[in-house]
Amino acid sequence: MQIFAATYTPLKEDLSLKLDIIGQYANYLTHNKINGVFINGSTGDFASLTISERKEHLEAWVPEKTGLTLINHVGDIGLKNAMDLAAHSAGKADAIAAIAPFYFRPSNIDQLIEYCSKIAASAPNLPFYYYHLPALTNVNFDITDFLKKAVDQIPSFEGIKFTQNDLVAYQEVNAMAGDKDIFFGVDEAFLPSLATGAKGWVGSTFNHLTPLYRAIADHFYECDFYEARKLQALALKFVQTLASYGGFNGGGKSFMKEMGVDCGPSRFPHRTLNSEEIKEVLSVFTQYGLNEYLNRKVENQI
Numbered sequence: 078m079q080i081f082a083a084t085y086t087p088l089k090e091d092l093s094l095k096l097d098i099i100g101q102y103a104n105y106l107t108h109n110k111i112n113g114v115f116i117n118g119s120t121g122d123f124a125s126l127t128i129s130e131r132k133e134h135l136e137a138w139v140p141e142k143t144g145l146t147l148i149n150h151v152g153d154i155g156l157k158n159a160m161d162l163a164a165h166s167a168g169k170a171d172a173i174a175a176i177a178p179f180y181f182r183p184s185n186i187d188q189l190i191e192y193c194s195k196i197a198a199s200a201p202n203l204p205f206y207y208y209h210l211p212a213l214t215n216v217n218f219d220i221t222d223f224l225k226k227a228v229d230q231i232p233s234f235e236g237i238k239f240t241q242n243d244l245v246a247y248q249e250v251n252a253m254a255g256d257k258d259i260f261f262g263v264d265e266a267f268l269p270s271l272a273t274g275a276k277g278w279v280g281s282t283f284n285h286l287t288p289l290y291r292a293i294a295d296h297f298y299e300c301d302f303y304e305a306r307k308l309q310a311l312a313l314k315f316v317q318t319l320a321s322y323g324g325f326n327g328g329g330k331s332f333m334k335e336m337g338v339d340c341g342p343s344r345f346p347h348r349t350l351n352s353e354e355i356k357e358v359l360s361v362f363t364q365y366g367l368n369e370y371l372n373r374k375v376e377n378q379i
Contacts, residue, residue, distance in 0.1 A: 078112075078276065078277070078278075078291070078294060079112045079113070079258075079260075079276065079277035079278070080110075080111055080112050080113075080277075080278050080283050080287060080290065081111070081112060081113040081114060081115050081146070081148065081260065081277070081278065081279040081280075081283065082106055082111045082113075082114050082115070082279075082280070082281075082283040082284045083114075083115045083118050083119070083120035083121070083262075083279055083280055083281050083283070083284075084102065084106075084114050084115065084116050084118075084120065084121055084284065085120060085121060085122075085284065085329070085330045085333060085340040086116075086117070086121040086122055086123075086126060086130075086134055086340075087099070087102065087339075087340040087341050088340070088341040088342055088343070088344070089341055090341065090342060092342065092344055094130055094133060094134065094137075095340075095341050096133065096134070096137035098338065098339065098340070099137045099138055099141050100140075100141040101338055101375075102141075102338050102340070103138070103141040103142055103143070103145060104141075104375055105336070105337060105338050105372070105374070105375050106145065106284075107143070107144045107145060108373060108375050109287045109288075109372040109373060110287060110291075111145065111283060111287060112145070112146060113145050113146030113147065113148060113171075114138070114142070114145050114146075114147055114148070115148045115150065115174070115238070115279045116134060116135065116138055116147065116148070116149055116150065117131050117134055117135065117149055117150045117151070118150040118174070118176075118208070118279075119176075119210065119213070119240075119326075120281040120284075120326065120329075121134070121150070122326065122343065122344055122347070123150055123152075125344040125345070128153075128158055128161065128162065131151075131162060132162070132165050135149050135165070135166060135169055135170060136169065139169045139170075146171045146172070147169075147170050147171045147172075148170065148171065148172045148173065148174050148206065148279075149162075149166045149169070149170035149172075149173050149174070150173070150174045150175065150176065150208060151163045151166060151173050151174070151175055151196060152174070152175035152176035152177070152178070152196075152208060153178070154178050154179060154180045154181070155178075156178070156192060156195060156196070159175055159178075159192075159196045159199075160195055160196055160199040161199075163175075163196045163197070163199035163200040163203075164199045164200055166200050166203060167200045167202065167203060170203060171203070171204070172203055172204040172205070172206060172235060173196070173197075173200055173203050173204075173205055173206070174205070174206040174207070174208045174238055175192075175193060175196045175205070175206075175207065175208060176208040176210055176213075176214060177189055177192070177207075177208075177209075177210075177214045177216035178192060178214075178216075179213065179214040179215065179216065182214065182215060182216050183216060185218070186218040186219070186222055186223055186226065187226075189216065189218060189223065190223070190226050190227060190230055190231070193205065193207055193227065193231060193234075194230060194231050197231050197232075197233045197234065200233075201232070201233055202233070203233060204233055204234075204235035204236075205231060205233045205234050205235055206235055206236050206237060206238050206258070206260075207223065207227060207234075207236075207237050207238070208237075208238045208240070209223075209237055209238065209239050209240060209241060210238075210240040210241070210262075211241055212240075212241065212242075217241075220237070220239070220241075220246055220249075220250045221246075221249050221250050221253060223237075224237065224250055224253065224254065224257070225253075228255075228257065234257070235257060235258060236254065236257040236258030236259055236260065237250065237254075237257070237258070237259050237260070238260045238262050238279050239251075239259055239260060239261055239262055240262030240263060240279075241262075241263070242263050242265075242266060244266065244269055244270065244273055247259070247261060247270065247273055247275070248273040248274070251273060251274050251275065252274070258277055259275075259277070260277045260278060260279045261275040261277070261278050261279075262278070262279050262280055263280075264278075264280040264281065264282045264283070264290075264312060264316065265312060265313050265316055267280075267290055267293060267309060267312060268293055268297065268305055268306065268308075268309040271293075271294060271297045272297075278290075281325065281326075281329050282312065282315060282316065282329065284329065284333060284336070284372070285315070285329070285332065285333070285336060285371060285372055286312060286315060286370055286371065286372065287372050288370050288371070288372065288373075289308055289311060289312055289367075289370035290312070292308055292370065293305050293308045293309055293312070296308065308370075311365060311366070311367050311370065314361075314365050314367065315362070315367055318358055318361050318362070319331075319332060319350075319358060322348060322350055322354055322358075323347075323348035324346075324347055324348060326343065326347045327343040327347030327348040327349055327350065328348070328350055328358075330342075330343050330347070330349075331343070331348075331349050331350035331354075331355065332350070332355065332358065334355070335355060335359065336371065336372055336374060337374035337375060
């Protein structure tokens, strides 16, 4: 199993970057047996960051990522920006990823391949991953066709971050991936993704619930499907509870303070939960028995 946490971008109360916490954040994730991090992605609110902030954020992770594989998301609505971010990642990240441009969108799969090719070529020595998230990009070409073309036309292509609640499409692309990685990115469907052959995941809730997902996988492989389903329901309850306060991104980031890593507030339009709301969330988690599956805090961490 390869589990990557899609990380939050830490911010100060004035909403500027809070980069001095990255070492603590990395230590916490390593402590909880996370294999890698996916930074500057949707969970990290890349669309609310400036290009220079995304570069500074990457630079802060580089000296702190010991034991963690670092994938830096460089996608942007502007190809020039994405190429710039990719070039900047060389010698810093272990791999790069790019979401499809989502304002002026590619009109066919060949245009999407061209976009990805130019980004990948800007950092030719880094593995390149396509970040498939059609719910937000509205770019949804046949993913198996994309895989075939990408393997043929992008020398550094290494795989796909598949964030779509379509297990049929995931199963198809995963089955034909060969030695390429097809990371699954819908945490709420972690259990059914196991049945399709998933071996790698990138998600927001791995920041909080790695023991829960490892327990789900253990029960699945032991053919204890009843217990696996019970635990998957807890993951869904976790997401639904935090999302009920105005969206999961803000809720999940706010809850990181309870995990011992204060990632600070969220930028607009995400909400930052106040202390009373966090208490309400903790009460719900206690009621459902979720607390025992939360990631462990690092004792005496500053």
